[in-house]
Amino acid sequence: MKSSTLFSHTATLPPTQGLYAAHPSAPQMDDDVVIRLDGLTKKFDDLVAVDGVDLEIPRGEIFGLLGPNGAGKTTIIRMLGGLSLPTSGGATVLGLDIVKETSEVKSRIGVVPQNNVLDRDINVRQNLSYHAKLHGIPAGDIESKIDEVLTFTELTAKRDAKIDELSGGMKRRLVVAKAMMHSPEVLILDEPTTGLDPQSRRLVWDKVMSLRDTGITIILTTHYMDEADALCDHIGIIDHGKVIALGTPEELKAKLGHEILLIAQLKVEARDRVRESLEGKPFAYDVTVEGNKLQFRTDDKKAAATHLLAHYADDVETLQFREPTLEDVFIEMTGRELRE
Amino acid sequence: MSSSHRIWAIVEKEMYVYFKYFHSEVSFAVLFPVFMIWTMGIGLGEATIDWLPEGISYVAFIMPGLIMMTVISTGFFNTGFVMMFEKEYSDAFDGLIQTPVTTEEIALAKIVAGTVKSLINGLISMVVVLVFVDLTVTSSWILLPVLFAACGFFFSCIGLAMGTWLKRGYQLGTLGNLLIFPLTFFGGLFFAVSELPENLQVVVNANPVTWMITAMREVVLYGSWDVGLEMLGILLICIPLYLGAWRLFRKLVVN
Ligand SMILES: Nc1ncnc2c1ncn2[C@@H]1O[C@H](COP(=O)(O)OP(=O)(O)O)[C@@H](O)[C@H]1O
Ligand SMILES: [Mg+2]
Numbered sequence: 278m279k280s281s282t283l284f285s286h287t288a289t290l291p292p293t294q295g296l297y298a299a300h301p302s303a304p305q306m307d308d309d310v311v312i313r314l315d316g317l318t319k320k321f322d323d324l325v326a327v328d329g330v331d332l333e334i335p336r337g338e339i340f341g342l343l344g345p346n347g348a349g350k351t352t353i354i355r356m357l358g359g360l361s362l363p364t365s366g367g368a369t370v371l372g373l374d375i376v377k378e379t380s381e382v383k384s385r386i387g388v389v390p391q392n393n394v395l396d397r398d399i400n401v402r403q404n405l406s407y408h409a410k411l412h413g414i415p416a417g418d419i420e421s422k423i424d425e426v427l428t429f430t431e432l433t434a435k436r437d438a439k440i441d442e443l444s445g446g447m448k449r450r451l452v453v454a455k456a457m458m459h460s461p462e463v464l465i466l467d468e469p470t471t472g473l474d475p476q477s478r479r480l481v482w483d484k485v486m487s488l489r490d491t492g493i494t495i496i497l498t499t500h501y502m503d504e505a506d507a508l509c510d511h512i513g514i515i516d517h518g519k520v521i522a523l524g525t526p527e528e529l530k531a532k533l534g535h536e537i538l539l540i541a542q543l544k545v546e547a548r549d550r551v552r553e554s555l556e557g558k559p560f561a562y563d564v565t566v567e568g569n570k571l572q573f574r575t576d577d578k579k580a581a582a583t584h585l586l587a588h589y590a591d592d593v594e595t596l597q598f599r600e601p602t603l604e605d606v607f608i609e610m611t612g613r614e615l616r617e
Numbered sequence: 618m619s620s621s622h623r624i625w626a627i628v629e630k631e632m633y634v635y636f637k638y639f640h641s642e643v644s645f646a647v648l649f650p651v652f653m654i655w656t657m658g659i660g661l662g663e664a665t666i667d668w669l670p671e672g673i674s675y676v677a678f679i680m681p682g683l684i685m686m687t688v689i690s691t692g693f694f695n696t697g698f699v700m701m702f703e704k705e706y707s708d709a710f711d712g713l714i715q716t717p718v719t720t721e722e723i724a725l726a727k728i729v730a731g732t733v734k735s736l737i738n739g740l741i742s743m744v745v746v747l748v749f750v751d752l753t754v755t756s757s758w759i760l761l762p763v764l765f766a767a768c769g770f771f772f773s774c775i776g777l778a779m780g781t782w783l784k785r786g787y788q789l790g791t792l793g794n795l796l797i798f799p800l801t802f803f804g805g806l807f808f809a810v811s812e813l814p815e816n817l818q819v820v821v822n823a824n825p826v827t828w829m830i831t832a833m834r835e836v837v838l839y840g841s842w843d844v845g846l847e848m849l850g851i852l853l854i855c856i857p858l859y860l861g862a863w864r865l866f867r868k869l870v871v872n
Contacts, residue, residue, distance in 0.1 A: 358715055359714075359715075359871070360711065360714060360715060360871060361871065361872065362871060362872060380717040380718075380719060381717070383715060383716060383717040384716075384717040388715050390708075390711055390715070392708040392711060393708055394708045394709065394711045394712030394715065395708065395709065395712065396630075396707070396709040396712065397707060397709070398633075398634045398637065398709075399630065399633065399634070403630075403633075407626065407630050408712070408716060410622065410623070410626035410629075411623050411626055411627075411713070411716035411717070411718050412716055412717060413619070413622060413623070413717070455712070
């Protein structure tokens with residue numbers, strides 16, 4: 278396990294500069310960067326799945342790759358884990374080249390892929406011990422390590438269960454347990470909570486956060502913006518194989534200029550009238566209407582609300598302010614919604 | 618951590634699964650020779666065939682080839698199907714290749730496991746045949762495990778390559794039948810090569826399965842030790858087969 282000093286060191290990094298600047302010239306201390314992508318590219322015939330991604334992921338934090346389905350998240354993870362070869366560019370993990378030093382990389386990272394990589398011919402304990410043997414863990418240490426990871430993932434009662442007897446959430450946790458067997462310095466989770474019920478999802482979140490607190494660097498992909506927001510110290514938003522934004526959740530949301538969304542439900546017949554009245558007003562941007570709903574961004578809550586209530590009190594049915602979310606950031610940058 | 622430990626871990630797991638489903642694994646090794654002995658026995662009875670060597674019945678004559686077919690089929694189908702199912706129908710294979718184990722180690726372990734299974738199935742068939750057919754066991758029978766292992770390795774290489782390359786079970790099934798039946802039938806399973814016209818003998822003698830069946834006959838029917846040439850031929854061909862299987866495996870597995 279890494280010492281927690283590394284973690285606190287990361288936490289004091291200045292926002293956005295340095296580590297996150299994707300300039301090759303930016304001076305970097307290798308010790309602080311766990312994963313470095315350098316023009317990483319993957320093509321499948323004509324399709325560019327990952328398009329020249331430059332990225333640096335610091336030690337000791339939870340880094341999220343957020344993007345819609347098909348953005349290229351899994352392809353990046355597979356290349357980092359040595360399961361797929363880059364078409365061009367490259368990457369290092371813990372300073373090791375992902376192509377030339379694949380075995381060494383694999384022995385020092387844990388990967389929880391999107392699919393449940395479990396062997397159904399053998400039971401829970403055997404899956405873990407098989408994995409441990411392939412990682413060269415000394416025979417005498419395997420059983421105690423199995424106990425440890427099963428306790429951590431709350432699967433002790435399922436130690437001798439068949440894989441087919443596990444629920445979806447348990448299988449997911451077992452894959453996490455498997456990835457933890459060889460005490461990796463970096464844990465990569467590809468869509469760890471997709472398809473899980475809210476309770477299992479919360480459990481995975483808790484586990485991920487407690488792992489980060491032990492000093493392990495965690496990289497996860499997700500297409501849930503709330504998950505990225507809740508878990509990640511830094512986020513890379515990825516779309517069409519390119520990282521289009523990078524920063525802390527707060528920094529990303531701040532790109533919307535500390536604005537707030539105002540959502541008003543109106544009488545339908547008043548809708549267009551109200552919209553027209555907002556034209557040219559300094560406190561309203563990006564006015565959109567949908568059904569009886571009118572929405573705009575504002576950095577002056579008071580002026581916006583006063584305008585609506587002073588002139589259209591009879592037409593406004595409800596009025597609501599909302600903080601911008603990562604979803605809004607994504608829409609702002611791509612013109613599309615995150616979910617398909 | 619060493620390469621041999623990882624190879625052993627994979628072989629051990631493969632054998633565990635083999636013995637877990639032993640009842641189904643073993644049924645082919647038992648039922649195939651029983652069925653052949655039974656039908657051949659009924660069909661041919663004590664019919665005399667003039668080219669048969671002194672004191673050897675036709676049923677006894679075809680037994681070495683039948684046992685060899687068990688070995689060959691196990692090598693090809695077991696190695697091939699295990700590989701294909703792991704890769705196409707389960708996620709276990711991704712779990713395997715995400716560990717530090719290399720493609721060389723996986724390929725070798727899968728082929729070694731296929732070889733051991735072929736050896737076991739061959740020995741089971743041998744015992745079954747001995748129950749029903751009167752054969753004289755001689756000291757040269759000690760060669761049989763070596764022969765089974767060599768032939769099992771040979772076809773495990775082909776099985777691994779095909780199981781990696783093909784994506785569907787029926788493709789592997791069809792290809793295996795298209796490969797194994799002609800090779801064994803033209804490998805002198807039912808006839809003596811020396812009875813063929815000379816130009817055909819050249820073709821049949823170029824078939825490695827002919828060497829396998831010939832070597833089996835030498836040992837099982839005549840108690841001979843004189844199978845060095847056949848063994849050498851089989852082992853020499855195993856080298857390019859293994860290298861080819863591994864390279865195809867490496868190319869298809871990580872891309
Ligand atoms: N093996 C493959 N062959 C062809 N296309 C692929 C393959 N794997 C992924 N893709 C394509 O690459 C793109 C990125 O996929 P992926 O990395 O799985 O996205 P994500 O994980 O972000 O949903 C998609 O358009 C997908 O269809
Ligand atoms: Mg994905």
